[in-house]
Amino acid sequence: MNTITHIDQARAAVLDLLMQHTRKKKTIRQALLIEDLFARLRVVLWEDENIPDDIKEAIRRDLVEAGGPFGAGCAWYNDISQPGSIDRLALDEAWNKARKFAPKIRISLRYRRGNWLNPMLAAPWEKDSHTRIVSFYSLKGGVGRTTALAAFAIQRARQGEKVAVLDLDLDAPGAGTLLNPEAGTIGAPWGIVDYLLEQSVLKTPNLRDYYYLCSRPEITHQGTLYVFPAGAYNEHYLGKLARVDIELLSNSHTHPLIALLEQIRSELNPDWLLIDSRAGLSEVAGLGLSGIAHLNVLFGTFSEQSWLGLQQIIQRFGKERIHNDQPQVDCLLVQAMTPANPTLARLAEQDFAKRAEDIFRKLYFVKNPQNPEEDKFWYIRDIDNTDAPHIPIAIHYSDALAFFHSLGDIADRLARDDDYVKLSQRIVGRFRKAA
Secondary structure, eight states: OOOOOSHHHHHHHHHHHHHHHHHSTTSEEEEEEEEOTTSOEEEEEEESSOOOHHHHHHHHHHHHHHTGGGEEEEEEHHHHSOTTOHHHHHHHHHHHHSEEEETTEEEEEOOSOOTTTSOOOOOSSOTTSSSEEEEEEESSSSSSHHHHHHHHHHHHHHTTOEEEEEEOOTTSOOHHHHTOOSTTSOOOSSOHHHHHHHHHHHSSOOGGGGOEEOOOHHHHTTOEEEEEOSOOOSTTHHHHHHHOOOOOOSSSTTSHHHHHHHHHHHHHOOSEEEEEOOSTTSHHHHHHTSSOSSEEEEEEOSSHHHHHHHHHHHHHHTHHHHHTTOOOOOEEEEEEEEOSSHHHHHHHHHHHHHHHHHHHHHHTOBOOOSSTTOOSSOBGGGTTOTTSTTSOEEEEOOHHHHSOSOHHHHHHHHHHOHHHHHHHHHHHHHHHHHO
8 A cells, every 4th residue: 555645755765666677787778857847757768778678667656656646747768759740859857967876777756846946057257356245154043144244344444445236135125225325315215126137138238227326434434335226116116026037047147136236246346245134935035145255254043944044054064065066055054143242142153063063074075085285165164264264254143233213323333343344254254365
């Protein structure tokens, strides 16, 4: 009796049977498991040698039965159609793009939204270029991510550098409001939502329409701070947001967000391009963590929910990339909402650091290379490196930063606070090593 009642059970049963068959000689050369949009499992098998039809039929029947109600069919590649046919070409392409599960087995997922599942991209330009892209992300909102971004922007602007801030938290904009323009003036009439919607038509939109200068001297002193808000929160915003192309399908410069980054670099030439990403696991969040940033600053708390979410991202940045012989996506870990009480803070920081090391050791770091000079990856030998990605920067909770009327009221504190200064030093240090 088949007791399979969930897709996870069906997938595991089919893969287990495929593992058994692919270990045998002269049967299956390779196998592709296709999981479609409707929770159905299809299997395509490439035969190793000429297998008798009765054996092929038995294998096919066993695999369909293994999937229970989720099994949608099993076919042998050579039986589908003639060599060179469209069907075979499509299967060959599906095999090449599929995720490796075992030496002879791959999994092809069909999905409606794919920023978290598509292969990660590369940043649109090299890390040692003049403009450095940094993404700030948290699984949950309200943990101080945007405030930390603002602190870094203020510090760099006060150092005489040019900073561009993109509010990519399109579902709940914050950076554009926090870094508001000079009192009494109007910010940009349009924002990122408008640019993403309009770029495909205009090709090279007038960039000046989509940003404003935060020129308040109490915030930036004499520095330069460009702010690209999400967009005007009016009766048209939801309609525009619903039509925006969120998904990055390939590593090309055709996506409007890549076009925006390129245009900012070309026309404004900032030292820093800071992205305030959407919280959670939404497609917009996946867009901000798609690999377009040179460095990703990840904010977590000690809650189990936070760790479960961070594990998904750390595995995507590390283990999944390593599996394809690609270097890890660079990141820094921030322990947000650390208790202000010194005794509690010390205990919380110890626990957080231990959990971070365990997760990064399992999902991010690579075994030490035989050649000691090799430095393509972050290795286990780097576990004690004080600048390694898993070494957290603690941001302690502050009542003064939890309630304020204007960013100008706390700008000096953000510029000088030890926690934010340490975070800034870690971020800047990552780019000095790349230069």
